[in-house]
Amino acid sequence: MEPSGLAAGEAQGSAPAAALLEILRETFGYTEFRGQQQAIVEHVTGGGDAVVLMPTGGGKSLCYQIPALARSGCGIVISPLIALMQDQVAALRQNGVAAASLDSGQKADEARSVLAALHAGELDLLYMSPERLFASGMLERLEGIDLALFAIDEAHCVSQWGHDFRPEYSQLAVLAERFPQVPRLALTATADGPTRQEIRERLCLDQARAFVSSFDRPNIRYRIAQADGGRGGSARDRLLRFIREEHAGEAGIVYCLSRKKVDAVAEWLAEQGVTALPYHAGLPAATRAANQTRFLREEGVVMVATIAFGMGIDKPNVRFVAHLNLPKSLEGYYQETGRAGRDGLPANAWMVFGLQDVVTLRQMLEGSQAGAERQRVEQQKLEAMLGFCEITSCRRQALLGYFDEHMPEPCGACDNCLEPPATWDASVPVQKLLSCIYRTGERFGAGHVIDVLRGSASERLTRLGHDRLSTFGIGKELDKAQWRGVVRQLLARGLLRLDDEGYGGLKLDPACRPVLRGEEGIHLREEAARPEKGTRSASPARRDTARTVAAMDTEDRSLWEALRGLRTELARDQGVPPYVIFSDATLLEMVAAAPRTHDEMAGISGVGQHKLERYGDAFIKAIEGHFGL
Missing domain, CATH: 1.10.10.10 (Winged helix-like DNA-binding domain superfamily/Winged helix DNA-binding domain)
Incomplete structure (x- = not known):
C-alpha cells in the first residue's frame, strides 16, 4: 500500500492539509492543488459525499485518488469503459500506487488474483464497471471489505436524456443503502442544470456537497465553418489542409456521423500520407482494439471515428478534435472536443457542417422509437447545437452559457472573435x-x-x-x-x-x-468563405504560459525529440502508453529547465518520488547527452 503520511487514527477524520499535500507531491509530482481540488479532497477524506463537475483535464481523478490513499481501506471506482480503467490503473502503477481493475477482458486467474489482493487489503484503488459491480455477488463481497470510498466516474451516464446514457448507472443508488457509512462522490465533465439534478436524484446524492468548477477550457480554440457550396474545397480537402498546416505528426480525433463515412475518410487520409485509423462498432472487435492501442501508444496517430470512440480515452496529448458532421447536442460537442488538450497545452476544436447534417439528424430523431417526451428533449438539444454553430458572437461565451456559466467578456480566441463574421440584411x-x-x-x-x-x-x-x-x-x-x-x-x-x-x-x-x-x-x-489557414495560437489565457513545440528553436526541438524517443522506448518495453510515463507537458518543462540532478528533476511538474527513482537517471542522462556532458 502507498504510505499516506497520516498518523494512525487520522485517516478517517479531516486529514491535515499538509498531509494531503504531501501525497499530492510525493505520489503524483505536483506541488499544489488546482482550483477546487483541495476543498474536494479534504471534504471526501473527512467522510463527506460530493458531486463534482470539473472540465476534462481539470484533475477530477485526483479528487478521489488522494482521499482513497489518505483513508483506510480500498477506494472503489465505477467507470464505464475498460479502456478508461486500464489507462487509470497503468498511470497509478507508474506512480507506485497499488491499483487494479476487474473487467470482462480479464482471464479467470487474473480476476482471482485481483480479488485475493482486495481481500488481503493490498489494494488502494479498484476500478470496475457498474455491470461488474452487480455481477457474481460482488456487492456481498464488498460488504466484508474495508472501503475508503465509492467514486462514480462519468456520472452523466445516469441521465436518461444524455448522449452517453448507461441504464446500469441508475442501479448505483443501491450503494447509499448498503454502504451508508462509506463516502460517495459522483464526477463528470459534462452536465447541464437538468442533468446535474438527475445525477443527484438517481444516485441518492441529494445531500451531497456540490463542487462546480468552471466549464471553460481556455487552451482550446473553437472553430466552425459551413461545408455547403465547396468554397475552400470539400470538407475532406479542408480537413487535410488543417491537419497538414497545423497538426502534422500530431495526434487527433476526427468524428463522423456514419460508419461508412469513417471508413472512407480514414482510407482517404491514409492515401494522403496521414497515419489515420478507423474506429466504429461495425469493425471486428480485434481490429477496434488494435487501432485503439496504436492510437494510445504511438505518436501522431489520427483516429477517424463515430462517437462510439473516446469516452474512455485518457490520452492527454490529443492536439485536435475535428467534426465532419454536426454533433447531436452541445453536451456531446463539449465532451468530444474536450478530449483535445487534456494536458493544458494549446489544442483545436475544428468543425465543418452543412444543411444535410441538419436533415439527417432530424430524420434520425423523427424515425427513432423514442417516446414523445424524449424526442422533444432531443429536438431542443439539436436546436441548441444548431444555434451555437450559427451565432456571430463569441463561441466560448455561448458554450459556457449553455452550462449556466457567465463569461463577462468575449474570449478573443475563437473564430468569431478573431475573424468576426459579416452579417447582411436578408x-x-x-x-x-x-x-x-x-x-x-x-x-x-x-x-x-x-x-x-x-x-x-x-x-x-x-x-x-x-x-x-x-x-x-x-x-x-x-x-x-x-x-x-x-x-x-x-x-x-x-x-x-x-x-x-x-x-x-x-x-x-x-x-x-x-x-x-x-x-x-x-x-x-454571410456565407462568404473565410481563410482556412489558421495559427497554432491558444487563447490569451494560455499564450504566455504554454511552451509549444512550434515555438522551439532547433536545439530545443532536438532535445524534445530525444526525450520523446526515450519515453516511447520505455513505454514500449512495459507495454503501456507513452503518456503514462510522462506527459507532453512534463517533457516540455524538462526541455525548458534541462534538469541535471535528482533535486532539479523533482521540481518538474508530474515527476513524483516513484517516477523520479524509476526514470530520473535515464532522463537526466538523455539531457546531459544532448548537451555533450
Whole structure:
C-alpha cells in the first residue's frame, strides 16, 4: 500500500492539509492543488459525499485518488469503459500506487488474483464497471471489505436524456443503502442544470456537497465553418489542409456521423500520407482494439471515428478534435472536443457542417422509437447545437452559457472573435424563400425550393408546374450555396422546420410570420468563405504560459525529440502508453529547465518520488547527452 503520511487514527477524520499535500507531491509530482481540488479532497477524506463537475483535464481523478490513499481501506471506482480503467490503473502503477481493475477482458486467474489482493487489503484503488459491480455477488463481497470510498466516474451516464446514457448507472443508488457509512462522490465533465439534478436524484446524492468548477477550457480554440457550396474545397480537402498546416505528426480525433463515412475518410487520409485509423462498432472487435492501442501508444496517430470512440480515452496529448458532421447536442460537442488538450497545452476544436447534417439528424430523431417526451428533449438539444454553430458572437461565451456559466467578456480566441463574421440584411430574400416554400406546398426539400427561386427548370419541376409559380426565378441574386446557408440559418433559428414524415421537406413555423409579412427584419451571417489557414495560437489565457513545440528553436526541438524517443522506448518495453510515463507537458518543462540532478528533476511538474527513482537517471542522462556532458 502507498504510505499516506497520516498518523494512525487520522485517516478517517479531516486529514491535515499538509498531509494531503504531501501525497499530492510525493505520489503524483505536483506541488499544489488546482482550483477546487483541495476543498474536494479534504471534504471526501473527512467522510463527506460530493458531486463534482470539473472540465476534462481539470484533475477530477485526483479528487478521489488522494482521499482513497489518505483513508483506510480500498477506494472503489465505477467507470464505464475498460479502456478508461486500464489507462487509470497503468498511470497509478507508474506512480507506485497499488491499483487494479476487474473487467470482462480479464482471464479467470487474473480476476482471482485481483480479488485475493482486495481481500488481503493490498489494494488502494479498484476500478470496475457498474455491470461488474452487480455481477457474481460482488456487492456481498464488498460488504466484508474495508472501503475508503465509492467514486462514480462519468456520472452523466445516469441521465436518461444524455448522449452517453448507461441504464446500469441508475442501479448505483443501491450503494447509499448498503454502504451508508462509506463516502460517495459522483464526477463528470459534462452536465447541464437538468442533468446535474438527475445525477443527484438517481444516485441518492441529494445531500451531497456540490463542487462546480468552471466549464471553460481556455487552451482550446473553437472553430466552425459551413461545408455547403465547396468554397475552400470539400470538407475532406479542408480537413487535410488543417491537419497538414497545423497538426502534422500530431495526434487527433476526427468524428463522423456514419460508419461508412469513417471508413472512407480514414482510407482517404491514409492515401494522403496521414497515419489515420478507423474506429466504429461495425469493425471486428480485434481490429477496434488494435487501432485503439496504436492510437494510445504511438505518436501522431489520427483516429477517424463515430462517437462510439473516446469516452474512455485518457490520452492527454490529443492536439485536435475535428467534426465532419454536426454533433447531436452541445453536451456531446463539449465532451468530444474536450478530449483535445487534456494536458493544458494549446489544442483545436475544428468543425465543418452543412444543411444535410441538419436533415439527417432530424430524420434520425423523427424515425427513432423514442417516446414523445424524449424526442422533444432531443429536438431542443439539436436546436441548441444548431444555434451555437450559427451565432456571430463569441463561441466560448455561448458554450459556457449553455452550462449556466457567465463569461463577462468575449474570449478573443475563437473564430468569431478573431475573424468576426459579416452579417447582411436578408429580410427580402428570406421573404422570397418563405413565400416559395408556401407556394410549393410545404412538402419539398431545400434543393427543389432553391431551383424554383433561381429559375432552374428541371423535368420534375416543370412537370409539377412550379415553373409557372410567381416565385419562379425571383431569387437569382443568390447562388445555391448562399440559399442553402439561408435555409440552414432559418432552421437554426426555428423559423423553418422539417416535415413530420422525415423526408426533408421544408415547412413554415408560425414564428416566421412577422418576417414573412415584413413586420420584422432579419440579419443573417454571410456565407462568404473565410481563410482556412489558421495559427497554432491558444487563447490569451494560455499564450504566455504554454511552451509549444512550434515555438522551439532547433536545439530545443532536438532535445524534445530525444526525450520523446526515450519515453516511447520505455513505454514500449512495459507495454503501456507513452503518456503514462510522462506527459507532453512534463517533457516540455524538462526541455525548458534541462534538469541535471535528482533535486532539479523533482521540481518538474508530474515527476513524483516513484517516477523520479524509476526514470530520473535515464532522463537526466538523455539531457546531459544532448548537451555533450
